[in-house]
Amino acid sequence: MSVEDFDVVVAGGGPGGSTVATLVAMQGHRVLLLEKEVFPRYQIGESLLPATVHGVCRMLGVADELAGAGFPIKRGGTFRWGARPEPWTFHFGISAKMAGSTSHAYQVERARFDEILLNNAKSKGVVVREGCSVHDVVEDGERVTGAKYTDPDGNEREVSARFVIDASGNKSRLYSKVGGSRNYSEFFRSLALFGYFEGGKRLPEPVSGNILSVAFDNGWYWVIP
Ligand SMILES: Cc1cc2nc3c(=O)[nH]c(=O)nc-3n(C[C@H](O)[C@H](O)[C@H](O)COP(=O)(O)OP(=O)(O)OC[C@H]3O[C@@H](n4cnc5c(N)ncnc54)[C@H](O)[C@@H]3O)c2cc1C
Numbered sequence: 001m002s003v004e005d006f007d008v009v010v011a012g013g014g015p016g017g018s019t020v021a022t023l024v025a026m027q028g029h030r031v032l033l034l035e036k037e038v039f040p041r042y043q044i045g046e047s048l049l050p051a052t053v054h055g056v057c058r059m060l061g062v063a064d065e066l067a068g069a070g071f072p073i074k075r076g077g078t079f080r081w082g083a084r085p086e087p088w089t090f091h092f093g094i095s096a097k098m099a100g101s102t103s104h105a106y107q108v109e110r111a112r113f114d115e116i117l118l119n120n121a122k123s124k125g126v127v128v129r130e131g132c133s134v135h136d137v138v139e140d141g142e143r144v145t146g147a148k149y150t151d152p153d154g155n156e157r158e159v160s161a162r163f164v165i166d167a168s169g170n171k172s173r174l175y176s177k178v179g180g181s182r183n184y185s186e187f188f189r190s191l192a193l194f195g196y197f198e199g200g201k202r203l204p205e206p207v208s209g210n211i212l213s214v215a216f217d218n219g220w221y222w223v224i225p
Contacts, residue, residue, distance in 0.1 A: 046107050050103065
């Protein structure tokens with residue numbers, strides 16, 4: 001089997017993987033990103049923060065495309081939380097550091113958002129291969145020196161790299177290949193349920209794009225418009 005060589009191999013093309021791959025490629029390094037799915041693909045996690053939109057996405061060179069994508073604008077958060085039953089709202093713009101044109105974020109459809117970031121990675125020189133599942137790492141002594149993956153035709157492939165980055169997300173168990181384990185918090189013991197609803201009412205303008213967080217006796221929920 002021939003072994004390709006890159007400076008960096010990234011497993012996973014979600015926001016974490018495409019961001020690190022793009023930033024490293026923008027420094028002139030040869031980067032291969034291996035993504036198990038073929039985009040666009042579903043993912044949970046739609047509500048962004050201003051630092052992501054106006055900081056990270058600006059550094060990636062994708063902020064203008066994001067602004068033109070038509071995602072709902074999120075200006076802050078509205079809460080029914082604490083001692084008082086009346087809802088209260090904070091605006092990102094209350095901070096002097098985020099006032100003006102950077103005082104908002106977006107509620108994104110992750111399938112579209114993640115695809116924008118992955119396409120941007122390609123345009124910045126990252127070699128992106130979709131439908132490629134990383135199933136093991138290559139080791140030399142204590143150092144990881146590459147990755148093994150299955151390509152879309154079912155062929156086993158191997159690639160070597162100075163650095164291998166695991167950005168394969170919370171469902172992946174790739175970390176176990178280097179002896180990693182997952183430790184759950186004994187303190188929180190939280191369980192998250194999520195679903196999608198049609199026809200839900202939005203908050204009134206100008207906060208219609210806000211998240212709404214509501215506490216009740218046994219927990220809390222939040223709604224993303
Ligand atoms: C109920 C819930 C609500 C959430 N709400 C929000 C929110 O409102 N805002 C927010 O910012 N975050 C939210 N999150 C968190 C958010 O989903 C994650 O933080 C985010 O998706 C992590 O991005 P990532 O790139 O690290 O991983 P992922 O988005 O999980 O991407 C990992 C990628 O790796 C690929 N992959 C997996 N295994 C392999 C493999 N073996 N080889 C190659 N590729 C592989 C996957 O196909 C995927 O594309 C929420 C999470 C949950 C559970």
